[in-house]
Amino acid sequence: AQSVSQHNHHVILSEAASLELGCNYSYGGTVNLFWYVQYPGQHLQLLLKYFSGDPLVKGIKGFEAEFIKSKFSFNLRKPSVQWSDTAEYFCAVNPFGNQGGKLIFGQGTELSVKP
Amino acid sequence: DAGVIQSPRHEVTEMGQEVTLRCKPISGHNSLFWYRQTMMRGLELLIYFNNNVPIDDSGMPEDRFSAKMPNASFSTLKIQPSEPRDSAVYFCASSLGSGGSTDTQYFGPGTRLTVL
Numbered sequence: 001a002q003s004v005s006q007h008n009h010h011v012i013l014s015e016a017a018s019l020e021l022g023c024n025y026s027y028g029g030t031v032n033l034f035w036y037v038q039y040p041g042q043h044l045q046l047l048l049k050y051f052s053g054d055p056l057v058k059g060i061k062g063f064e065a066e067f068i069k070s071k072f073s074f075n076l077r078k079p080s081v082q083w084s085d086t087a088e089y090f091c092a093v094n095p096f097g098n099q100g101g102k103l104i105f106g107q108g109t110e111l112s113v114k115p
Numbered sequence: 116d117a118g119v120i121q122s123p124r125h126e127v128t129e130m131g132q133e134v135t136l137r138c139k140p141i142s143g144h145n146s147l148f149w150y151r152q153t154m155m156r157g158l159e160l161l162i163y164f165n166n167n168v169p170i171d172d173s174g175m176p177e178d179r180f181s182a183k184m185p186n187a188s189f190s191t192l193k194i195q196p197s198e199p200r201d202s203a204v205y206f207c208a209s210s211l212g213s214g215g216s217t218d219t220q221y222f223g224p225g226t227r228l229t230v231l
Contacts, residue, residue, distance in 0.1 A: 036222075043118075044206065044222040090158060102171055103148075103220065105158035 004093050006106035013081055014114050021076040021109050023091030032094040033074040034103065035065055039087045047089075050074065061085070083115045117141070119223035121207050127229045133195040136226045139188055140209030148220060149182055149192050150206040158206070164190065197230045204228070 007022035025031065035047040048059025055067040065076045074091060091106040120139040128134055140147045148163040162172040167184045175182070179198070184190040194201055204225045210218035 034219075043224045044208075046219050046221075049219065092158075102160055102163065104160075105150075107157040 004091055004104050004106040006089075006091055006109050008109045009107070010110045010112070012112045012114065015083055016080045017113075019076070019078040019081045019085070019111070021089055021091075021111070023074045023076065023106055025072050025074070025091075025093045025095070025104075027072075027093060027095035027104075029095070033065070033067060034092040034094075035059065035063070035074075035076050036090045036092060036105075037087045038090065038108075044090065047076070081111075081113050083113045085111060086113045087111060119207055119209050119221055121205075121223040121226050123226060124224060125227045125229075127231065128197055129231050130198055131196045132230075133193065134197045134201075134228060134230075136192040136205050136207075136228070138190045138192070138207030138223060140190070140207070141211075141221055142188065144209035144211050144221075145187075146210045146212065146218065146220075147184060147190050148208040148210070149190070150208065150222075152204040152206060152225070153202075161192070194228075197228075199230045202228055202230050 003026050005024045033050040036044045037047050038044045047063050048057050048065055050057045050067045058064045063078050065074055067074050088108045088110045090108045092103040094103055119141055122137045146165045149161040150158050151161055152158045159174055161174045162182045163170055164184045180194055182192045204227050206225045207223045208220040210220045212218040
């Protein structure tokens with residue numbers, strides 16, 4: 001079945017460690033890609049998005065993601081995490097080109113950063 | 116500017132009761148989305164509207180669920196009758212454009228529903 005997969009359910013890191021969260025999708029054709037973050041007790045916020053152009057996308061708070069079309073992947077990275085990055089991270093895909101705004105979300109990855 | 120507003124933030128009800136969740140999108144936004152978040156199924160789109168018209172309701176789980184958008188500044192999601200398996204966090208989101216694939220969706224704080 002077509003889906004969005006996030007490989008890690010829970011990641012635990014120490015401050016200053018590097019982060020990479022995996023996201024793979026199984027849709028063919030044109031896709032638009034998003035990473036959202038949900039801090040404890042807060043609503044989802046957009047971190048970054050990719051529509052076209054440079055496959056390396058920079059977002060807020062030092063996050064970036066790389067779209068690798070051949071691997072159907074859109075992994076999220078940050079060189080050095082902070083305690084304040086503790087949150088749940090969701091990858092989302094719009095697989096419908098220009099046909100609508102329906103987002104398909106991954107299951108989410110909970111990131112815990114130890115001070 | 117106020118973001119997406121949802122009410123109530125928490126709702127506890129008994130099985131069989133009607134539940135109504137409310138959403139006020141960001142002013143000027145043309146598209147509105149209802150999502151449900153559960154541990155088992157993650158975040159799922161239930162329905163979305165563009166210019167107050169339902170565009171895709173394929174995610175609505177069953178006839179017990181209904182959604183309306185009577186005007187550009189208000190939407191409701193109703194569950195009647197409610198069941199324990201409806202317990203979840205329900206998010207509303209809105210976007211500026213026509214709900215196209217490149218629009219950024221802005222999420223509300225969610226309503227945590229518990230059905231006993």
